[in-house]
Amino acid sequence: MPALIETNGITKTYASRGGLFDLLKQKKYLHALYKVSLSIEKGEVLGLVGESGSGKSTFGQCLMGLTETDDGTIRVDGGDVTHATADQVRDMRRRFQIIYQDPFASLSPRMNIRDIICEPLDIHRVGTQKERTARAAELIEIVGLRAEHLLRFPHEFSGGQRQRISIARALALNPEFILADEAVSALDVSLQAQIINLLVEMQRQFSLTMLFITHDLSVVEYLCDRVAVLYMGRVVEVGRTKDLCSNPAHPYSQVLLSAIPNIDPRRKKKRLFMRGERFSPYELPETGCVFAKRCPQGRPECAAITPKERVLPESVDHRVSCHFA
Amino acid sequence: MNDHFKIYEHSRQRNVLDVRNLSVAFTGRKTKKTVLSDVSFSIRPGETVALVGESGSGKSVTALSLLRLIERSGGVISGATYFTDNDGQTVDILAQDEKELRAIRGNKISMIFQEPMTSLNPVLSVGFQITEAILAHRDVSAEEAKREAIDLLHKVEIPDPERRFGDYPQQFSGGMRQRVMIAMALACKPSLLIADEPTTALDVTTQARILDIIQRLKEEMNMAVLFITHDLGIVSEIADRVMVMYCGSIIEKADTRNLFNAPSHPYTSGLILSMPAVGSARGKGVPLPAIPGTVPAVWQGARGCTFSPRCSYAIERCRHETPLLQRRNPHSFVEVACHRAAEIRSMLGSLLPWVEAGELGITA
Ligand SMILES: Nc1ncnc2c1ncn2[C@@H]1O[C@H](COP(=O)(O)OP(=O)(O)OP(=O)(O)O)[C@@H](O)[C@H]1O
């Protein structure tokens, strides 16, 4: 399968925006993303996990053309869109759709459900008003609601129903690619299960390519073909979901997995904690492994030599950036 | 197990919180919507009690009623809520006036909300807000308060606390704001912490640390915790006892071990089964066993089990006779509101992949 989206060494840097006193000091920079190379094949679901601030949303924003990268290239269908023209952006806005975490904030309270679902069709001038309404009616049933809901307003729906509406809206333009940024994170257990099942069904039915961003590794197994683990803007490990979840190679992935509260007493594992305290992303060392300071297994050489990404022997493209994995 | 409950019985008079028949209704001009009915429970000092249930089941209304904050949005409370502070003084919170309440709120009973911006002021720096929280209830100097505030920010893992002290809430990520709020709630070392989904928006490693911090501070200060969550994974790790809420009523109460090995209510069992668990998925695309439907906004039927429309075990009786919360059997401390509890219990247990056949021996 060819890649639909491919990034090659993309980097995104932000300057510190401290208080007044910081103006007197030297400006500091952080790499929200640093040399990230990932590809998503057509019809594939790639999971992107990592702690808060690791750069997951920034990566999604870069793919969607919503944020400019500072370095590296982004290719869609093999074509370079790194510095997309207005036409390319417009084209991407149609083919790529986003589902956000917060179904309360992402739906305009003053629009009814029909108008919310049709908005992308309106923006891209697809079909007549009548056709758009028919499309909305079709979509609302696909996501498990009923046509009579179209004339209601967001506040009349529960969180799970609103997320169904966001999904219907994202599907309106028959997109090829969906970015789901923490799309199930705000939902409670039983709704989360329902929405995960719905996303899986939609992905199959429409052969969607997806980037599924989450901080919760426990859901990726139900949805993702492959998973990439981000730490401080760097991909530290990427591989098939099963391989990564059952045999995490990078110490950070191991920490992440062990932190998930598991109700299954057979699978309760000893929790691994990171060393020391969280440090500012502005204070990253110039050389060495980004995780060295907090790594439970960190050795002196980790801080000195930057690990190169390598493929684990006898694996299916299971890549890791650690000297000792 | 029995010893555990003997201690519980013995120390009943020292409960930090005793809630009796708490009901909450919202009244419109012509309508009356009861969202909480006859909720009773107690919490001992130093104990962690979890309140779980789906969105809309009434967890936040319960939390907000305990401090009577629900009255601000028009909720009418009935019942009684006895709070006993560390000095052994007992008051019925529902009988206190606003001034007395203010001495309790944020001081003896602290609350952390689901949404951090409800307790953070966007136009004041976070450092200032935490310092104010300390100064409002405690007799310390401004410098001391500032030092403590920085220490608290450090404890909740805000990087660079000295540098971030003067920053405004908007300058923090969602996850960080949540941590700032937790720091603020712990500022006065309360004897009861009500935590309403405090870690829901946090990533797992931070969540693990926060849970750890709450557990540690809880032990240090002999603080009791009412922990509201829909994440049963968290419940299994931190709670001593669990209350499962559905549609404004508690439908099961059990100690944590019993709940996860021998759930009594079909709703409890459904919640447990719909949890994604690492290593439990049978591959991509195999659906999670979700409970169909959602919590009804208001229970319309005057009679019957509120869960019956979604329950695959419901029989005719369930639809017209309301089950009461009662002990599973005379020797048990597990309470359940289900007509068929005795009949289906072993079946519910056998659905759990970790319960071996014939291992349903937990009976207390
Ligand atoms: N507009 C901005 N200006 C300055 N820094 C930013 C900006 N947007 C993001 N950052 C920083 O970039 C880093 C990555 O942020 P990003 O939002 O991508 O993380 P994330 O992995 O999505 O986190 P979360 O799980 O909290 O959503 C963080 O350190 C963040 O503070």
Ligand SMILES: Nc1ncnc2c1ncn2[C@@H]1O[C@H](COP(=O)(O)OP(=O)(O)OP(=O)(O)O)[C@@H](O)[C@H]1O
């Ligand atoms: N101020 C209010 N006025 C009217 N109804 C309300 C009010 N606050 C809550 N309710 C209703 O009370 C019920 C219980 O709501 P509550 O917020 O306690 O649920 P919850 O269990 O905390 O859910 P979540 O997990 O989504 O936080 C809901 O049906 C809700 O619509």
Ligand SMILES: [Mg+2]
């Ligand atoms: Mg994000």
Ligand SMILES: [Mg+2]
């Ligand atoms: Mg709530």
